[in-house]
Amino acid sequence: MTAERVWTADDAARMLRAPVAGDDKYTRGVLGVATGSEAFPGAAVLGVEGAIRAGAGMVRYLGPATPTGLVLHRRPEVVLGEGRVQAWLVGSGMPGAADRTQTDQQRVGLAFNDGVPVVADAGALDRIDAATAPVVITPHYRELERALDRSSAALTAAEIAADASTAAARAAEALGVTVLLKGATTYVAAPGAEPISVALGTHWLATAGSGDVLGGILGAFVAGGTDLIGQRGHDALAELAATAAAVHGLAGVAASAGGPIAALDIAHAVPAVIAGLLRGGGNPPR
Numbered sequence: 001m002t003a004e005r006v007w008t009a010d011d012a013a014r015m016l017r018a019p020v021a022g023d024d025k026y027t028r029g030v031l032g033v034a035t036g037s038e039a040f041p042g043a044a045v046l047g048v049e050g051a052i053r054a055g056a057g058m059v060r061y062l063g064p065a066t067p068t069g070l071v072l073h074r075r076p077e078v079v080l081g082e083g084r085v086q087a088w089l090v091g092s093g094m095p096g097a098a099d100r101t102q103t104d105q106q107r108v109g110l111a112f113n114d115g116v117p118v119v120a121d122a123g124a125l126d127r128i129d130a131a132t133a134p135v136v137i138t139p140h141y142r143e144l145e146r147a148l149d150r151s152s153a154a155l156t157a158a159e160i161a162a163d164a165s166t167a168a169a170r171a172a173e174a175l176g177v178t179v180l181l182k183g184a185t186t187y188v189a190a191p192g193a194e195p196i197s198v199a200l201g202t203h204w205l206a207t208a209g210s211g212d213v214l215g216g217i218l219g220a221f222v223a224g225g226t227d228l229i230g231q232r233g234h235d236a237l238a239e240l241a242a243t244a245a246a247v248h249g250l251a252g253v254a255a256s257a258g259g260p261i262a263a264l265d266i267a268h269a270v271p272a273v274i275a276g277l278l279r280g281g282g283n284p285p286r
């Protein structure tokens, strides 16, 4: 077992920043989102909702017709198409390499080529080698098994489950990315750093689309945290990832109140969770 740091609500509160008078949508961070597919259009909606509820200054969405229509219908705030962004969220609800369309290839390539930090999920995990800036990946156990398949640190999903903390640390080292390994306890590891454990949620979070919302929350934090990432690289990325897992977990608890939740409920609970953390952290929301 690897020694680890336990991430608390106070730690998360310290990472959050309320907007100030000098802010506008751009200084707060624009997140490019390349997620969803004709097979999984809902994943795009869930990630975008997570990002907006977590405080992205703006979201730009790039995807096929069905998810594009659904995203815009639910969130007219979203701007479609390419443009300048501070970070990318890519891969949720997208097929892996074997089934990618040419347009999928292009939008995944664009995200990794843009020179800004990338949150890579699901169908983008096999393209992290193309990255031109720091990457944080958000796999569950089976996805991490696949991502490690051709690396020097191959592990089965069962081995990952048996010691997720060590698996996250080994994966970060082998892949050269920050790893947010999802599970009942989420482990975050930056290359060469002690892993962080986050267990502030509820088991009701084990529901379809829950991880897609987490990707959006993390995307918003990364887009708003580029100064921090510029100064402290993967250590900052790991702390932002742990904060996203904390906010996601606390939002799940708030949405559940002891009963079942739908993934969108998690996103809806995020603003009040952030407000509470900002108050508790001595930094009043504006």
Ligand SMILES: NC(=O)C1=CN([C@@H]2O[C@H](COP(=O)(O)OP(=O)(O)OC[C@H]3O[C@@H](n4cnc5c(N)ncnc54)[C@H](O)[C@@H]3O)[C@@H](O)[C@H]2O)[C@@H](O)CC1
Binding pocket: 039, 040, 041, 042, 043, 044, 091, 092, 093, 094, 095, 122, 123, 140, 142, 143, 208, 209, 210, 211, 212
């Ligand atoms: N609303 C949406 O659009 C959603 C999209 N999602 C997207 O769906 C894609 C696939 O995600 P997964 O985590 O499922 O991918 P995985 O490939 O990790 O999971 C599929 C595995 O689950 C097994 N499996 C399938 N149905 C099962 C069942 N009923 N009982 C037991 N095992 C079963 C399969 O044999 C396969 O091994 C991702 O791109 C993800 O982002 C999911 O997040 C769910 C919600």
Ligand SMILES: Nc1ncnc2c1ncn2[C@@H]1O[C@H](COP(=O)(O)OP(=O)(O)O)[C@@H](O)[C@H]1O
Binding pocket: 140, 182, 183, 184, 185, 186, 201, 202, 203, 204, 205, 206, 207, 208, 209, 210, 211, 212, 213, 214, 248
């Ligand atoms: N038993 C559990 N207890 C608490 N949280 C869980 C549990 N199982 C999964 N989660 C959380 O729910 C989310 C599931 O994400 P993921 O596996 O990607 O599902 P999906 O692909 O359906 O979105 C992750 O944030 C994970 O940490």
